Amino acid sequence: MTDAPATRIPVIIDCDTGVDDALALLFAVRHPGLDLRAVTCVAGNTDVDGVVRNTLTVLERAGAGDIPVARGAERPLIEPARSARHVHGADGMGDLGLPAPIRTPADVDAVTLLRREILASPRPVTLIPTAPLTNIALLLRTHPEVTGNIERIVFMGGAVATGNATAVAEFNVWHDPEAAAILLTAGVPVTMYGLDVFTRVVVPGPDIRRLRASAEPGARLAGDLLAHRPASPDTDGDDPAGGLGDAGAVCAVADPAGISTRLLPVEVSLAPGPARGQTVVDRRPRPGESEIHDGAREQALVDVALDVDVERYVKLYLETVEAGRG
Structure with a gap:
């Protein structure tokens, strides 16, 4: 990748493309303030080879076929892979029948590409994982020196309130809780863009209708993906709204003023049982009986997104994607 102007934020996306990961990629390559230096792939929404295929296809449709893509972990650190094809379709991309990509991924694995691009960046990199955090955990454990050139990790994952994979756990963290726990204790600033x-x-x-009618391939793909992802079980008849999902985390990097965050202690529940994968966010104003009697546990301090300016991010996303790649 060529060096970007100093005003652009160097970013790397780690994803499991995925309908809403694809929406995130379309935004990242087109926002003038972001320099997408690489994309790494991990099993999650579909198997890792499907993720690689989908990622390359999206980048080609977005006019960004020059961005390096690498294959990463095909399963979590401990547990077997568990896909979300019931949400994202058999191919992970809404079964839209997209053509196979023309090019192939990089000849290095995801961890190697992450290390290379982070250390080569002239400015500290912002990592944006929108997937299970296996690749990031392997990177941090194998090459801890990269933390010196990471500005922040903004990850889509976790939940303060209700989960989706379980009653309390969000899919990306639930898929690989140990990896999420490693990320939270990496020693770099972390923002949690959760459910x-x-x-x-x-x-x-x-x-969405306007996007789908666009003659520009990237904008039209965004519309088709949003149409596959209705925002609620009530799809509003023939004109459903669509959730941005993972793309909101990239919006939060491009325009951080669109979210309200609080620096809070967060830990991941790792024990077997119904709470496994829960991000336990401590919002209490003062220590409780547990800390008083048993002593405080070591917890990561995380900037947790608690509120979002919806209209601001919808406007930002639409204007960016419809503008095309500069």
Whole structure:
């Protein structure tokens, strides 16, 4: 990748493309303030080879076929892979029948590409994982020196309130809880863009219709993906709204003022049982009996997104994707 102007934020996306990961990629390559230096792939929404295929296809449709893509972990650190094809379709991309990509991935693995691009960047990199965190955990454990050139990790994952994979756990963290725990204790600033804001950023039906009618391949793909991802079980008849999902985390990097965060202690529940994979966010104003009697546990301090300006991010997303790649 060529060096970007100093005003652009160097970013790397680690994804499991995925309908909403694809929406995130389309935004990242087109926002003038972001320099997408690489994309790494991990099993999650579908198997890792499908993720690689989908990622290459999306980048080609977006006019960004020059961005390096690498294959990463095909399963979590401990548990078997568990896909979300019931949400994202058999191919992970809404079964839209997209053509196979022309090019192939990089000849290095994801961890190697992550290390290379982070250390080569002239400015500290912002990592944006929108997937299970296996690749990131392997990177941090294998090459801890990269933390010196990481500005922040903004990850889509976790939940303060309700989960989706379980009653309390969000899919990306639930898929590989140990990896999430490693990320939270990496010693770099972390922002958690969780389900509490993830589910709220919804593109209205008329805007989706306009995207789908576009002659530009990237904008049209965004519309087709949003149409596959209705924001609620009530799809509003023939004109459903669509959730931005993972793309909101990239919006939060491009425009951090669109979310409200609080620096809070967060830990991941790792024990077997119904709470495994829960991000336990401590919002208490003072220590409780557990800390008083048993002593405080070591917890990571994380900037947790608690509120989002929905209209601001919808407008930002639409304007960026429809503008095309500069």
